[in-house]
Amino acid sequence: MFSNRFARYAATAVAAATAVGVMTVLSAATASAAASGTITFSPGSGADTSVFNVETSGVCPANDTYIDATISGGGFPANAVAINKEPVSVLTATQTGYEIAISNNLRQLATNYAVTKLDPNASGQTPYTIDVQCIPALGNTVGADFAGQLTFTSETAWSSASSTPTTTTLGLAPTSPVSFGSQVTLTATVNPAAAGSVTFFDGATALNATPVAVANGTASYQTSSLAVGAHTITAAFTSTDANFANSTSAASTYTVGQAGPVATTTSLVSTPGSAQVAGGNVDLTASVQPATAAGSVTFMDGATSLGTVAVSNGSAVFNTTALALGSHSLTASFVPTNTTAYGSSASPAVPFTVTKYVPPTATETITTTVDAGSLNISVPTGQVSLPDPALNSNGTLFTTSGSLETVTVTDNRAGNPGWTASGLATAFAQTGGSVQISAENLGWTPGTPTGSAGQTLTTGPSVAPANGVAASDNGALGLSQSRTLVSAASGAGLGTAKIGATLALNVPTTTTAGTYQSTLTLTVI
Incomplete structure (x- = not known):
């Protein structure tokens, strides 16, 4: 593949490079010999800014391991470089020769050689020849030459000699002159019937924003927007088949006259169709034909103006919620911006009724279930450690005391029956032994509880x-x-209560040393 060959080598051929202590030698393009083969272009046509491939009809002789190429015609100088010396080994081989990808474009090549116009006489028939030549590694003896010709059909478009020429003819109906606002049908006929599309031009302005596809050799476009005056109409065919070239029709002069205002019609539709409740939304849509008529529509309720809206693409919409109770006669009147171009028109009356709003009713059965709820009692950890008992002043008992962990009672039961929290302790058992301390020796003093409001x-x-x-x-x-x-x-029991107590334990002096544990079961009912 070649990369930017046109720009790189064309610039090399026309540049003069000198500097102190440096010498640059420019390679000259090989003089073209008589063609021994041809090249074909793919695609067969294109724009001056598009890239393309060329394919040779044969291969180079064995001793010619390089190729170069020149371009001639138009304003290019003799032996203008298109492709400088390149090894054959980098080319893509085909069944017959080589495929050479040209990644630059003809416009850039022309710029490099100061060629300002590619179709200098605006003839649509300016030819250019590209010669691909086989040469040895050393020297410029041409062993084989492959040439092909392309033609600029306009300043920005070309087709190759390998593409079949096409002709495009233009038909306009009705025949000129016509009155302003008349619908004109433009028909392009392409021969041969190649695949592609047609753009219709009024001078340099495209009439159809989207090109029309050619079907069975023809493409048609309709417009009623031609302004008053003389028009130069052409049809430009762009081929999508590499085997067929682009073409442009001869220009046709078409005159649009101002014979008088074009008649218009206005219709009115209400949404909803014929009735609405008071305060409900009503959309009034007016349609004006022809749709090209510029102006405004005034919506009327009898002799009362409801509002005026500009027409856009043949339509105007007005919305209201202010129609009074009763019957209405609604109309839409079109007034053109240019009264010399279009006439006024009014829609037939549309009957409409506004009724009193009657609020709808509905019933609902409301059901609820009161859960039984629950009564719960809890403590943070379930562990209370009392200090080691100490001998009392009389020397008759070991005593100790401490605080019960806060007890939380939560009641959310239906019926609010009240509750009682109580405690029962087991005897203290010696850890790892058999000695016990009677639960009778454990007592408490309940503290002041705190509870929820209402408890x-x-x-x-x-x-x-x-x-x-x-x-x-x-x-x-x-x-x-x-x-x-x-x-x-x-x-008065619903909610959460927090309860505490002070514990007191008397231990007989006969109790052997050790760690003792009792289980205090707290119950709420």
């Missing part, structure tokens, strides 16, 4: 510990029996 809480009585009774004692003292910590009255 009525009553603290249970203090429970004194027994005076160091033996583990075998079967009495009912202390916390060996269930004791009330706090209670909430019926109707």
